[in-house]
Amino acid sequence: MTEPTASATVRAEVLLPPMPGESEAAVRYRTAELEIAGLVGDRLAFAHPGGFERALRQGFFQVRIPDGLDLAAGDRFAQQFFREPVGDQDDRYRGFRDVAVPGDYQGYFDREHDQWENFYVERGNWALLPDDVSAVGAAMVDLGIGILRGVLTELGISPADWAEITGGLTEQAGHQMLAFNHFRAEKQVRGSKFHRDSGWVTVLRSTEPGLLALIEGELCAIHPAPGCLVVNFGSSIEVLTAQLPTPVRASVHGVVRTERAAGRPDRWSYVTFLDSSLSGTIYRWLDGRPHALQSVAEFAVQEVSRTYDGDNATL
Numbered sequence: 656m657t658e659p660t661a662s663a664t665v666r667a668e669v670l671l672p673p674m675p676g677e678s679e680a681a682v683r684y685r686t687a688e689l690e691i692a693g694l695v696g697d698r699l700a701f702a703h704p705g706g707f708e709r710a711l712r713q714g715f716f717q718v719r720i721p722d723g724l725d726l727a728a729g730d731r732f733a734q735q736f737f738r739e740p741v742g743d744q745d746d747r748y749r750g751f752r753d754v755a756v757p758g759d760y761q762g763y764f765d766r767e768h769d770q771w772e773n774f775y776v777e778r779g780n781w782a783l784l785p786d787d788v789s790a791v792g793a794a795m796v797d798l799g800i801g802i803l804r805g806v807l808t809e810l811g812i813s814p815a816d817w818a819e820i821t822g823g824l825t826e827q828a829g830h831q832m833l834a835f836n837h838f839r840a841e842k843q844v845r846g847s848k849f850h851r852d853s854g855w856v857t858v859l860r861s862t863e864p865g866l867l868a869l870i871e872g873e874l875c876a877i878h879p880a881p882g883c884l885v886v887n888f889g890s891s892i893e894v895l896t897a898q899l900p901t902p903v904r905a906s907v908h909g910v911v912r913t914e915r916a917a918g919r920p921d922r923w924s925y926v927t928f929l930d931s932s933l934s935g936t937i938y939r940w941l942d943g944r945p946h947a948l949q950s951v952a953e954f955a956v957q958e959v960s961r962t963y964d965g966d967n968a969t970l
Contacts, residue, residue, distance in 0.1 A: 674845035676912040687875035697804040714906030717883040728787035778831040822931025830930040838922040846910030852889035853958035854930030859885040861924040868908035
């Protein structure tokens with residue numbers, strides 16, 4: 656392996672307009688035409704010829720929810736984790752503002768510059784969650800890892816190197832984070848900042864429009880298709896594949912300002928972030944082998960530091 660360099664993962668600045676409200680976004684930005692795929696084993700089956708290459712170029716696609724995956728528990732948790740218990744059977748999904756979660760980047764967060772409040776929990780702490788929510792997380796992780804393995808296969812990345820370059824993620828290790836999001840319409844700020852995810856693959860459960868993404872140089876709205884989850888690629892796979900004939904795009908994206916009439920429920924969503932372990936290394940694939948660039952811990956600080964601040968510029 657080559658010696659690490661400190662700056663090879665820093666990409667050019669992207670300047671974007673202020674995050675709009677959902678009514679403005681609905682008339683200003685067209686809906687992205689995303690590819691739809693199914694996962695068959697570790698192979699992605701796209702509905703259209705060229706769909707794989709287009710998905711990698713756009714940085715987003717949608718995957719059909721596998722048969723037997725019931726998302727109801729995850730949905731209930733995302734809609735209630737921030738609420739106080741009231742004495743009914745759904746209390747097990749509530750009261751998570753005050754739950755202490757050990758480890759970095761975990762627990763409840765109230766974002767200063769954004770409408771969203773979050774609850775982040777890595778797989779080693781899923782015992783803190785209701786069992787049915789953990790089961791949803793495990794199924795979404797399996798789906799995301801299958802997608803990653805399928806992409807690496809299609810790109811010709813040697814399976815013998817997968818465990819090393821993904822920090823064990825392809826072998827069910829690595830960093831597997833569940834993140835639940837609630838967007839508070841009464842807070843007159845952006846929904847969330849434009850950013851790139853830092854890891855390999857993100858699998859998103861969302862049931863309504865609101866996500867904006869920079870797709871092939873154009874800001875577009877992402878509309879979740881019925882029966883599908885939204886998938887986007889993160890910076891780790893963009894850095895790895897930057898010199899390949901078919902590089903993977905980590906598209907910049909964010910959430911519009913939620914606007915709600917009285918009595919209409921707020922926006923919610925949840926994701927699995929799939930990343931290398933923090934003790935791992937960020938690589939670039941060159942000349943048929945991985946070249947070390949930076950520690951994952953340093954890379955995570957670099958990426959997270961520009962995700963939650965008040966600046967609309969994205970690095």
